[in-house]
Amino acid sequence: MLTDRLKAMANQVEQGESVVDIGTDHGYLPMYLVKENISPKVIMADVSKGSLNKAKRNAKEFMPDAKFDFRLGNGLKVIRKGEVDTIIIAGMGGNLITEILGRDMGKAKSAKKLILQPRTAQGRLRAWLIKKGFNISEEQLVKEGKFICEIITATVGEPDEKYKLSEDMDSIKWEMPPWVAKLKTPLAKEFINSKIDRENRILKSMENSKVITESDIQAIKNNISYLEDLLSGEY
Ligand SMILES: C[S@@+](CC[C@H](N)C(=O)[O-])C[C@H]1O[C@@H](n2cnc3c(N)ncnc32)[C@H](O)[C@@H]1O
Incomplete structure (x- = not known):
């Protein structure tokens, strides 16, 4: 059921972690986390009523007996500080992701982990995370159709030395960083x-x-x- 991109994000969630999926749309990722007994609690959230209804329909059709928490609203407004271990924001532009996190920094920093999958402005998002006191714990590349998708997992804390690039956020070094090249895949x-x-x-x-x-x-x-x-x- 899951694409490689969604599966790679699911693999970043550890057993027992509660999750909010901001911009869930179809809801496949949170459904998988519950089906596989990875997450005891998942919140499916979206700013669009139509998208959230899609998640509701899919959940009803594929997992009628499971309990999901659906929340309509903008970004992190739908959760309380410290409510979840992991925040997932995937399939949006990197600038929108930084806006969503930056608007509610207290909530963003109360999570143990952020799993982010920017479709654009990936370099800007990396630079922003490092500047704002996050560390990058893992980067993954995954093919989806003709696109190569970047998945960035971040945690709160002093960034490793290798992430402290002095270049401007639009530099090619943030867009295609040495640590991603070193994946050597x-x-x-x-x-x-x-x-x-x-x-x-x-x-x-x-x-x-x-x-x-x-x-x-x-x-x-x-x-x-x-x-x-x-x-x-x-x-
Ligand atoms: C392209 S879909 C991505 C769906 C899924 N996360 C994925 O990666 O396959 C983007 C979703 O983000 C939602 N969205 C956009 N801006 C948002 C915001 N500020 N807060 C919550 N959801 C938002 C859209 O309504 C849409 O359903």
């Missing part, structure tokens, strides 16, 4: 290569532009050189 290699292809396409499009400066071109070349160093293991 075929998917990590494919991921880096896809970013090299993208940077090369940008470089090509710059050749025909009159408004691009030499330093713009150099910035892209630096990105490519950094990504190639990651691939060869020299970074």
Whole structure:
């Protein structure tokens, strides 16, 4: 029933942990956590009534005897501070995820663990987490269709030295960090290569532009050189 992406997130939840799934939509992940007896308590939450109804319909159809807690509302507003061990926020943009966490920092920091799966602005989310006093405990890459999805698990606490990058949050180093390259899986290699292809396409499009400066071109070349160093293991 679960896609590899949802399964990879479920694997981050430890036996006995209570969970809220913010933006649950179909509700498959919390349903799995209950079905497998991983979580004794799951809250399915969504800001959209239509989405929450989808979760309710699915729960009724596939797990009619299970008890779920459905909550309609924006971000972490639906939970109390310390109410759950784990907060899952998946399938949204990284900027929206930082907004949701940042608006209710006390609640975000009261959880033992955050499992985040940003669809965009992944680098910004990493930089934000480190700046705001979270540590990254694990990163995973998972293929879903043609997309390579990034799953970031974070906990409250002093970040490890390797996460303290001095670069701007839009830097390629936050977007494609050395610690993700060091996963050294075929998917990590494919991921880096896809970013090299993208940077090369940008470089090509710059050749025909009159408004691009030499330093713009150099910035892209630096990105490519950094990504190639990651691939060869020299970074
Ligand atoms: C693309 S779906 C992701 C569903 C599921 N989490 C997954 O990863 O497969 C995004 C869901 O997030 C919900 N959402 C968007 N902004 C939200 C917010 N501020 N608070 C709660 N839910 C939100 C949307 O209504 C939608 O159901």
